Amino acid sequence: MKTFAGRTAVITGGGSGFGREFARLAHRCDMNVVIADVQEDALEAARAELQAQGARVLALKTDVASAAAVEALADATLARFGVPGLVFNNAGVGGTGGLLWENSQADWAWVMGVNLWGVIHGVRIFTPLMLEAANKDASFEAHIVNTASMAGLLTPPNMGVYNATKHAVVALTETLYQDLGLVTSQVSCSVLCPYFVPTGIFQSERNRPADLTDATDLTASQRIARDMGQKAVNAGKVSAAEVAQLTFEAIAANQFYVFSHPKALGNVETRMRAIVDGRNPPDPFAARPEVGERLRAQLRGA
Numbered sequence: 001m002k003t004f005a006g007r008t009a010v011i012t013g014g015g016s017g018f019g020r021e022f023a024r025l026a027h028r029c030d031m032n033v034v035i036a037d038v039q040e041d042a043l044e045a046a047r048a049e050l051q052a053q054g055a056r057v058l059a060l061k062t063d064v065a066s067a068a069a070v071e072a073l074a075d076a077t078l079a080r081f082g083v084p085g086l087v088f089n090n091a092g093v094g095g096t097g098g099l100l101w102e103n104s105q106a107d108w109a110w111v112m113g114v115n116l117w118g119v120i121h122g123v124r125i126f127t128p129l130m131l132e133a134a135n136k137d138a139s140f141e142a143h144i145v146n147t148a149s150m151a152g153l154l155t156p157p158n159m160g161v162y163n164a165t166k167h168a169v170v171a172l173t174e175t176l177y178q179d180l181g182l183v184t185s186q187v188s189c190s191v192l193c194p195y196f197v198p199t200g201i202f203q204s205e206r207n208r209p210a211d212l213t214d215a216t217d218l219t220a221s222q223r224i225a226r227d228m229g230q231k232a233v234n235a236g237k238v239s240a241a242e243v244a245q246l247t248f249e250a251i252a253a254n255q256f257y258v259f260s261h262p263k264a265l266g267n268v269e270t271r272m273r274a275i276v277d278g279r280n281p282p283d284p285f286a287a288r289p290e291v292g293e294r295l296r297a298q299l300r301g302a
Contacts, residue, residue, distance in 0.1 A: 001143045001188070001251050004029035007085030010077055010126065011035050012064050012118060015042030017199030018147060018192070019090045021244035027055040029248070032081045036062035036073050037091070038207050056081075063209075064091045064118030067125075074125050083133040083142070086251070089122035090147040090192075093204035096214070097225025099299075100160040108161055110212040115165035116172075119146050123176060127187070134186035143251050144189040146173040150261070152193055153268045156284050158225045158295070177256055190250050194243055195261035196236040224298055 009026035013019035014035030023046060026033050033055050037043040040061055047059035058080050063069045077084055095111035096103060123144065130142040151159065152166030173191040180187050218226070243260045250258045259265065267284075274282050285292025 001085070001141045001254065003141065004031050004085075004248075004252075006030065006032075008032040008034060008077065008081040008083075009086040009088065010073070010084045011088040011090060012062060012070075012073075012122065013037060013091030013147075014059075014088075015039050015046045017201065018194070018197075018240050018243055018247075019088065020046050021240045022088050022090065022247070023050060023057075024241075025244045025248055026086070027053060027057075031086070032056045032058075034058045034060070034073070034077050034081065034084065036060050036064070038063045062091075064089075064121060065113030067121050070118075070121040070125050074129065078129070083129050083140075084126065085140075085142050086145070087122060087126045087130075087142075088145045088147070089119040090145070091118050092147055092149075092201065093207070094201040094229060095162050095165075095204065096218075096222055097159040097162065097229060098219055098222030099158060102219045102221055103161050104214045104216070106212045106214045110208055111161045111165055113212075115162070116168050119169050119172060122146075123172070127176075127180075130187045131184060134184050138186075140186055142187045143254075144176070144187075145192055145247060145251065145258075146176075146189065147192045147194075148173065150193050150195045150259075150264050150268075152191075154271060154284070155281060158221055159229070174256075188254055188256075190247070190256050190258055192243070192247055192258045193260075195238075195259075195264050196232045197238050197240055197243055197260055198234055198236045199240050201233065221299055224295065228295075 009031045011019050011022045014023050015037030023033050023035050027050055033050055035046055043059050047057055050057040060073055060076055062073050091114055093111055093114045096107045133140045146169050148169040149166040151163045152170035155163055170191055173189055176189050238260050247258050270282050
């Protein structure tokens with residue numbers, strides 16, 4: 001995608017984290033900015049900040065797990081700015097970690113609803129609008145960015161629900177790239193796979209719907225997953241703003257994979273080699289065996 005200025009960016013999860021940084025950068029690129037978020041106070045703060053800086057901004061409370069809500073977001077975008085040139089299907093939740101069999105149906109429904117169905121709705125609803133605009137105008141360009149995770153390329157233990165959603169987003173986006181290539185050269189996509197970046201994702205429970213709340217106490221594995229996840233994310237040295245900059249550079253270069261921590265790809269290569277060689281999944285703690293030993297001891301009650 002060669003030109004950002006004058007185009008429109010739609011950003012889900014735009015009230016905080018990567019989404020807010022995408023919105024800030026889109027404004028600096030002279031784009032119209034549409035931000036959507038389920039958390040009203042964060043959404044309003046982001047809107048007020050952008051508007052104070054002179055941005056052309058539309059903010060809409062949106063639960064991306066709802067097809068009707070994403071359709072309303074698209075309708076509002078079309079009415080205000082027309083067909084978007086950029087769509088960031090970015091809203092996501094950390095969810096509840098823990099051993100797979102200890103997650104409730106409500107846990108699965110909540111995390112799948114936001115992390116996977118939110119992306120599905122965004123792709124299903126916005127892609128046809130982009131393709132129609134491309135068919136009408138040979139100069140029209142558009143790009144979709146789906147936020148996955150390095151957990152979409154790896155299988156770290158004790159966080160299986162999150163892993164499953166992010167693997168699905170990677171596969172969905174790779175397929176979208178191939179499908180778009182069959183029908184157009186004017187619309188493309190990227191998948192963002194960040195590693196540990198301080199974004200507040202482990203405070204996602206604040207926005208969990210009441211009807212998908214699990215009233216049972218956290219299990220030992222879930223408490224451990226929460227504490228380990230928060231520690232890792234909070235210790236991240238790469239900022240959300242830096243990831244946003246990398247993402248816009250990737251869009252401009254029509255680069256599909258966007259990584260915040262390229263050094264982590266060594267773990268991906270190890271996993272892929274095991275698959276190709278038909279070996280069992282590798283030890284995820286090979287580089288830090290003390291972490292694996294401590295986790296096993298905690299879960300086995302030692």
